[in-house]
Amino acid sequence: MAAACPCGSGASFAACCRPYLRGEAHAPTAEALMRSRYTAFVRRDAVHLASTWHPSTRPLDVAAGLDELEWRGLEILGTTDGGEGDEAGTVTFVAHHATGVLTLGQHRETSRFVREDGVWLYVDGDLS
Template sequence: MAAACPCGSGQPFPDCCRPLLRGEREATTASALMRSRYTAFVRRDAGYLLRTWATSTRPASVETAGVTWLGLAVVSTTDGRAADASGTVTFVAQCDEGTGPQTLRETSTFRREEGRWVYVDGVHH
């Protein structure tokens, strides 16, 4: 039996985020992209994070080391469905940067760029 996907969907990783990280298919919703980006942080896949970042806000590099990701919960979404051009996803992620568990709460903005969902930016709460 395959391990559960780190994104918290309850699905096996090979059926959930792995095809997205491998470029075998694109995320169909902003929420699916957000979940796959969380999984990329867990798996330290900086290449995927950069590929799924909007060109206007993409940094030169992404640091994925030094953080242990402990869990993800999607709190709410606004738009971001398959037919939408943009959307937001509010989530809570648990992590440990070596100083004990911490909570990250963010509302992320996503939009379609060349037909694909991309991460634009996020506001921490």
């Protein structure tokens, strides 16, 4: 049985985020990119995080801190625009994490994405 994608889409990893992490395809929507970036956090894939981060806001060391949290699940709460015909969009989500057995937390953010030359990129986000 194929492994479920970490992003929680219900699809297998191979049919969901893997092509984006491997650079075989570009995510068609802002939400698909958001999901692939969550999966990259789960898999500690700094290469995918760097390649999908807008150069104007990308940290010098994308890998810094990647090992600190254990990610436990993603919920997409809403989106605005970010579709295949759009040039910008937002995705609001909650990502659940743990720093230890008893320390559960969540990261809630509205992320901004832009599409440049047909490729969606993460710009920044507001914590909420």
